[in-house]
Amino acid sequence: MKSMKKLLLAVTNPNKFRACEYLIRYHERRNDKIIVFSDNVFALKYYAKKMNRPYLYGPTTQGERMQILKNFQHNPNVSPSFVVH
Numbered sequence: 001m002k003s004m005k006k007l008l009l010a011v012t013n014p015n016k017f018r019a020c021e022y023l024i025r026y027h028e029r030r031n032d033k034i035i036v037f038s039d040n041v042f043a044l045k046y047y048a049k050k051m052n053r054p055y056l057y058g059p060t061t062q063g064e065r066m067q068i069l070k071n072f073q074h075n076p077n078v079s080p081s082f083v084v085h
Contacts, residue, residue, distance in 0.1 A: 011043035020047060024080050033072065034080035048082040055082035 010016075020036065027034050038044040041057050048055035054068050072078050 011040050036080055036082045044082050053079050053082055
């Protein structure tokens with residue numbers, strides 16, 4: 001339990017979030033397409049929801065995955081997507 005608490009504190013560290021947000025905004029200004037990978041589902045959902053972005057992880061349906069992927073590939077105004085790896 002103690003290690004889980006340490007992990008949650010680490011992934012929700014506001015400095016990490018600000019760094020991630022800065023990098024995303026930087027690449028958005030350059031019109032780069034962005035996918036953010038995470039190996040932690042809690043962090044993935046936390047960051048994606050905080051930034052109001054789509055995210056994919058285990059329970060995401062195949063239809064939702066295809067819709068997000070198609071939008072990412074073909075929509076020039078697409079926002080970054082978050083994916084658990």
